[in-house]
Amino acid sequence: MSPRTKKQNESIREQRKQEILRAAIQVYAAKGYSAAALSDVAERAGLANGLVYYYFKSKQKLFRELYEYMMDQSLRYTTAYFDQDVPVLEQFQKYAALICERVIEDPETQHFYMRIVLDLHHLYEPGELSPFDWMKNFIQPMTQAIDRGIEQGVIRRGDAYLMAMQFWGAVSQGMNYLDQFVQDLETQDLTATKKNDEVRAKIRQIAESAILFFKQE
Numbered sequence: 750m751s752p753r754t755k756k757q758n759e760s761i762r763e764q765r766k767q768e769i770l771r772a773a774i775q776v777y778a779a780k781g782y783s784a785a786a787l788s789d790v791a792e793r794a795g796l797a798n799g800l801v802y803y804y805f806k807s808k809q810k811l812f813r814e815l816y817e818y819m820m821d822q823s824l825r826y827t828t829a830y831f832d833q834d835v836p837v838l839e840q841f842q843k844y845a846a847l848i849c850e851r852v853i854e855d856p857e858t859q860h861f862y863m864r865i866v867l868d869l870h871h872l873y874e875p876g877e878l879s880p881f882d883w884m885k886n887f888i889q890p891m892t893q894a895i896d897r898g899i900e901q902g903v904i905r906r907g908d909a910y911l912m913a914m915q916f917w918g919a920v921s922q923g924m925n926y927l928d929q930f931v932q933d934l935e936t937q938d939l940t941a942t943k944k945n946d947e948v949r950a951k952i953r954q955i956a957e958s959a960i961l962f963f964k965q966e
Contacts, residue, residue: 778857782868831890837898845956923955
């Protein structure tokens with residue numbers, strides 16, 4: 750058998766890192782940061798402990814890289830989404846619905862996003878990280894889309910950045926509510942179809958509510 754090429758080795762390393770990061774999300778969702786251990790991540794990923802330590806020398810380094818990777822993914826997705834040339838109000842409403850749907854499709858990842866902000870003090874020294882700067886970058890594509898909507902006369906005039914923050918706040922609260930709503934549904938004696946209908950109706954309601962304050966009076 751021929752030895753692997755440098756490109757093949759890099760591909761394998763990247764695949765292993767992705768497996769570890771995905772397992773870390775699952776462990777975090779189940780245990781939180783304080784109770785999680787690298788051995789838990791290794792077990793969830795189906796890898797030897799030593800292999801996980803090869804890529805990440807400590808739990809802090811693992812979750813720090815995971816946080817930065819996840820936030821970069823969110824920023825890339827949101828930037829690409831709002832770069833599309835579609836009607837602005839429809840764009841925002843669909844974005845809110847898509848984000849809420851992720852709560853249903855991938856609850857572990859959403860629990861990570863919801864909770865990790867409370868554990869950032871474990872990952873960074875004071876002054877080393879500015880979540881505010883990241884939020885400004887994250888909100889910027891929405892701000893630009895709102896500015897377009899104002900120019901087109903479909904969004905009321907106002908501070909576009911503030912409205913973007915209000916929109917994201919409404920979506921975030923909607924996600925938290927939806928997560929609890931789904932958990933409550935699981936305790937009820939309903940058919941799968943009925944539960945699905947209830948969830949879809951709630952997502953539409955959240956998405957519609959999130960853009961109400963955009964509209965002209």
